[in-house]
Amino acid sequence: MSATASTQPPESCARDGTVDRNPGLSVRLKLTLSYAGFLMLAGALLLAVVWLFLLRYVPEVIPLPPPEGSRSNPGMYVPDRSELERAFTPKAEAVLAFLLVFGLVGGWILAGSMLAPLTRITNATRLAANGSLSHRIQLEGREDEFRELADAFDTMLARLEAHDAEQQRFAANAAHELRTPLAITQTLLDVARHDPNRDTDDLVERLHFINTRAIDLTEALLVLSRANQRSFSRENVDLSLAVEDATETLLPLAEKRGVTIETSGDISHTLGSHALLLQMATNLVHNAIVHNLPEQGTVWVTTGVHARTVVLTVENTGKKLSPQLVSTLDEPFQRGTERIRTDHAGVGLGLAIVKSITQAHDGTLTLTPRADGGLRVTVQLPAAPPHTGR
The missing domain is CATH 1.20.58 (Methane Monooxygenase Hydroxylase; Chain G, domain 1)
Structure with missing residues (x-):
């Protein structure tokens, strides 16, 4: 017997990356039923308290003293417990019925008011899923859980929009x-x-x-x-050794251009990819050599260790750079029109690669123009735990 392939489309099991689920009650209806059920339970407990602590102490017959001056009527009695129960039960049923209706109506209104921010967040999510990253929730009101969620979502949308624009420019x-x-x-x-x-x-x-x-x-x-x-495995890397390898590799280029490289610093262990960190150091030193003075330029490369971070600093002499220009140098293909262009200027991705490698290692990159001309680049990376050092 030959096997028959199923003709059921895969969309029946998952649509748009989400799993198909059976329909269920809405959160608003669940909250409404919860509110009404809690109100009914509270009312029933209150009526039970009335019964336990009041009706159970009512005697069967309550004799009353005869009217003053009357001898024919020895006494009177009030209704017994069964009569009071017959009078109390319909009232209790009416109260519970009222509480049920009140709980359902009030719970529905209250749940709708409470879930209104969640509806706005859901609508914003759908717009973002359809490609509209410019939409913001901007939830009003005081600080609460929904406000925190909305603000966090707005921050995420802003980052996604900036990342999307950056990717489009990069492409x-x-x-x-x-x-x-x-x-x-x-x-x-x-x-x-x-x-x-x-x-x-x-x-x-x-x-x-x-x-x-x-x-x-x-x-x-x-x-x-x-x-x-971030598709790389993390290992213990001595950043000072990576800097040493990079400077030795680029020393012939520095000598050819008349640039002096001065290195100093401490052993600096971090966790990451040795190949990527070596690429980062190489790009920084190469960038400092190429974009330098035409002659007698200098490059300073230092490594240091702080409480929880290791720091790599690369400085070079050169022309004075404006802060506006420096702020764009780590963008892809932004070589800087005010900087010296040579046949060794690269493809415009040197500092962009440094920025990506730094971010992939949970670090920070800071570009600062030097007062005397040139550029100071500072990379801060998380220090490796002491027990991982070699």
Whole structure:
């Protein structure tokens, strides 16, 4: 017998990433029933108290003294307990019926008033799920649990909107940066095809240079993506050793450009990816070398340990930078129009990669213009626990 494939669409089990559930009572109805049930229970307990502490002490017959001056009537009696019960029961039933109606109506109104902020939050969530990240709840009133939830949701929406805008800018800039070497390559190939006598050595050299730049850009994008996704295992890393490796690697470039590198500091252990932290240190030192004075420039690299953080500081001499320009340097493809541009200037992702790696390691990145010119970059990362040190 051949197996028959099910024709039931997967949407029957899950729609839009959510699990299908059987319909149930609304929260407002549940709260209404809870309020009414609690009110009924309180009323029943109150009536029970009346019965236990009042009616149970009523005697069967209460003799009354005869009217003054009368000898024919020896006494009178009040209704017995059974008669009082017959009189009390209908009143108690009426009171419970009133409490039921009052509890249902009042509970429905009260639950609706209490859940009104939750409805606004739900509507904002639906708008955000449909792509509208500019909407804000802006819940009025005093501070309470719903107000805290609404404010936290507004903060999340603001961050998502900023992140979405940043990703769109990054995608557009990346597409432009990748298209540029491809367009230049296409132009060179078209010229070579229409000019057979062109010097092929010069063409190959230029194509090699353009291809290298494209490879560097692609690798930088991959590093940036890896840092943003935090798809790495954490290990104990001595940041001072990573800085030492980075400076040794870039020492020939510094000597070629006449830049002096001065390193100092303490052993600084943190938890993270050794490869990414080495990339971060390399980018910082490379950036400090390239964007420096034309001659006799200096780079200072220091590491330090504080109570709960390790600090890496990279400073370099150079032209004076405005605070407005410095605030944009860690954005992707923002090289800074006031900074020196050379063939070693990179692809415009150096500090953006540093920022992503720092954030992926739960650290902070601070860019500060130096008063005498140049830039000071400070990276603060959480220090490794003492027992993880080697």
